Amino acid sequence: MSTASIIEMSNKNTSVHETLGRFTQLFNNLCAGNMAELGTVYGDNVKFTDPFSSVQGIDELTEYFTDAYANVISCGFEFGEPVINGSDVCIPWVMNLQHKRIRKGKSVKVDGISQLVIHKGRVVSHRDYFDAGQLLYENLPVMGGVIRWIRNQAG
Template sequence: MSTAPAIEVGTRNSSVPGTLERFRDLFNSLDAGNLNKLSSVYSENVQFQDPLSSMSGLDQLTRYFAGAYANVLSCEFEFGDAVITGEHVAITWVMRLRHKRIRRGREILVDGMSRLVIRNGKVTYHRDYFDAGQLLYEHLPVIGRFIRWIRTGAA
């Protein structure tokens, strides 16, 4: 990852860099015990989508993350450079995850990208793109071997 925090294109939106920094900080400190921090970054009517679910509103997002983080031992993100166009942001990341139910708590790496829309200093839209197989299916006892075989055999 390079040292430039963001590449801005087009019209500058002054609230975006600060909100993006809070977004990065949030995801490197978030756990099941501090989900109240979501409101510092997300709007009440946030739209969220990832390969596993889709929801509307901060309350639904908080419940989703409560379930997602319930068995997390640790989760850190290495963020790449953000590309910012006005209120639209694209940022790549690598998630380093240790989860009680995935690989017996051993660390896994998941590559992904987030697309954000930031208005009035809050994230109003957040869509994550990642390979659900890399997160979950590759680590299941029987099917995981098959999926890993397909990945390496097809390459």
């Protein structure tokens, strides 16, 4: 990601850019063994929401990600160009996930976007939007085939 290609809606805020850089780096290095790194990017009172959960505070966030990454074989993100408006950031991504309990550890790609609020160099609000079906339901035995068939018929 180059700062020259970032779409900006307001004046350049160096702290936001630096925090966004730490955020993307964190998620491309995050694993079950380094959850303490979350505190380098997130504020103590962070609010995090995704299609599965909503947590408040760095301790709850750390616990949530510790559980989420417990069976992860590998997880990486291809981040798109962020849209920045002051302290508000939206950044699209594609997650490449290998999880012991999803598709027997085979790679799964999930499209999503993160909506962030950055204040004083820390992420204070983080909401992820992604298709839970693309992550889980389409990859379940029996049910996954039915969901993929329905999706193909609708599209």
